[in-house]
Amino acid sequence: MVAILIFSIYNGGMAGAIFNYGLYPRSLGMGKAFCAVGGDVEAGYYNPAGLITLKSNDLRVAHQTLYGGGRLEYLGYSFPTKHYGSFGFTIINHGLEGFYSFDENLQSYTSFSFSQNCLIFSYSYPIGNFFGFGLNLKGISSKLAQYADFGFGGDLGIFLFPRESFSFGVMVHNLLPPRLTMNEKTDVFPNIFRFGGSLRFYDNRILIAADGAQPIGYELNPHFGIEFVAIPRALTLRAGVDGNELSFGGGFKWTYGRLAFGLDYAMLMHHAFNYLPANTHKLGLHIQFGGFRVWLKAKPKIFSPSPLHRENVLWIDLHIHAQRPVKRWQLLIRNELGEVVRTFSSWGEPPKRLTWDGLDDVGRSVSDGDYYYELVVIDERDDVLKYDDFLTTIKTIGPEGELETIPEK
Template sequence: MFRFSTCSFRGVALAIILNIGLVVCSGGTVRAEDQDGGVPGDWLSTYLGARTAGIGGAFVAAAAEPISVVWNPAGLSLLSQNQVYVETARLFESTSINGVSFAFPARRFPSFGLTILNLRSGEFERTNELNESMGEFSEGDIAFVLSACKSVNRRFSLGANVKVVRQSIEEFDAAGVGFDLGLLYNITRSLRFGASVLNVGGPTLTLRAIDESYPAEFRGGFSFEFFSGRALITGEINHRSGPGASFHGGTEFWVHRNMALRFGYTESSPSGGFSYRIMPGMRFDYAATDHELGVTHRFGMSYQFGGFFASSEAVPPIFSPLGQQSVTKFYLKAKTKADAERWSLDIEDKSGHIVRRFGGKGTPPAHVMWDGKDESGLSLPDGIYKYRLVVIDLEGREFVGHERKVEITTEGPRGAVPVFTKDD
């Protein structure tokens, strides 16, 4: 999770220019006819999630979602909390694709994930040699992906998938098993490289005595964060045996703590989308992708819980340095992937200025006391103040707690006081 701080007008303008530039470049690209429809496993190779589609499918190095194991299983190393992700997309001619994914990050053991994807077509008319109708049939594909990932050190992570794929057409069906391998390398804290090799050794499906193997696929790309993690630029090159190479790129910018906008380029079409944090730990994603057959819409919902975190709570949340409740106690909790290196609890005024900072090395204490004074020991004026706990572990990961509020008041009780006269 990143810190959200006020950025300069120049920074916002630069992010907007980058977003517009990607859309213009995407819109100016000459579209080509889709030549990949007959490639086995094309539905899984070209699969895009709600967030992924918004940045043009360039996700191999920014794979911080449970469902990102479809592109790079090493992406599980970027997750800090247990997470559930569900999404759906309505494609063309009543065809839909749905997915659900679970991720469980671990500290000393590998992180694990499970993803289920399902493609279901509409009804097709069956005809004989004389073109006479013989009813209808449909096609369905489903993939079960079991993932594992381990951070070798603070910069390097490795991951692998075992996937079972099943396809059914009319009364025919077949299943096969394949493997994926992926890695992530943090060049700096802001710049990351990602790569994956998909469909290693299959899957191979046999329908009507004909073997069809998913072609091997290579993905490589980068992601770069700036503006304190509020902005992201990604780029990716994919290559499959048969269809050849394709380029993807996109950008993401959190215009507000709870709202992100995305623009991207995928294949030969522009895309865009947004995210909205409904509540702490819950996020809604949407993406729209242009296509020759029309615009497709994707919807996703994620929920985070448990896992690794940092949290703080002021008790009482309202206190008076001149009254009975003269101090407030901040209760601190943290669970990090590696041992904690340092922590800080910043208290800010309504202008965003830090008026008091607590901090130290190692794991944060169970609680700290605050008497309503600033760093120089002067009493602060009445008002509402924001605070947040940040913990950094020995491998450089930053765990940022939810922002909360505490209030200082030196006024007496508020409300109407009844006055009685002799006549009463």
């Protein structure tokens, strides 16, 4: 009875329910509305074509508690390339221990466990400026008591992003369906048609996503989610709902130059069962590094524009790692109030080094204080790379001299 209840919670015991659980707290906190989101390694699970928007190497690990005492462990890694598309690898381990068997007299016989492992290889490739396809090849092993089997499967997806703020995805799970046979019973994973759209606004700080998942022979399961970046590169809040669960979550992020570390959490409540199952909790860690990005290094960190001071010029080294040739670039320097005081921009590839003499765009000396930058690079496919951070501190230093004092007589 316990096993029947647990598996009925997930699409009525449908074969391949491991592909309905979700993997990482980000998508789980958004109600699993992720088919048209892309941009991280989870796309390999929801729609591999979404990996075409990947900008950096992405490593994620997560642990989930499932209803009835089950668990799910996840490890994913993806990376983009300049000319050959994006690649991803996903490892899933799902287990449930503590089943009991009984003989014909209903006497307890022995205990056993259920386990399932899945390895997914994902690949995506862009076609034109706003379209890409992706595919998954996956191997699945399953073991229940003394019975075990192994099967292969495949998925296919497409991803469209006609504008930076809007994207649309379509995915067919199990287009090549895995087949697992245990105790002379064969389970064939059903085809699942998944589609979704996502919209970003408020300078990409708000993301709204909606999916529909239609397993062949089962009802359509809707998914809705929202993500709000409360503090850029620091704090993100999430909420979502689908046909079974209501979810809430969030994440913290720490950025150190070209490295970003994150901690994510999600809590799921099963509204379809009137919230009777205990809430489940999901915890994950991620690291983003390398890939395509822009940043700069400026020296000195404190300088004086005075011509009488040796360090009177700021040297700015631009680091541009774009996937395609640069069409246009822009560097904005802002004061503590967020006002733009100096602009550097041009068509084509940017220079390796710039200098700033502490003057604004009309040739006036700027005031003392902290200054920040925003670097924007647009490539030939209108893909945007952007980064902002602290630049330097200006501290005006007057000319050196001696002050002579004459004592009173």
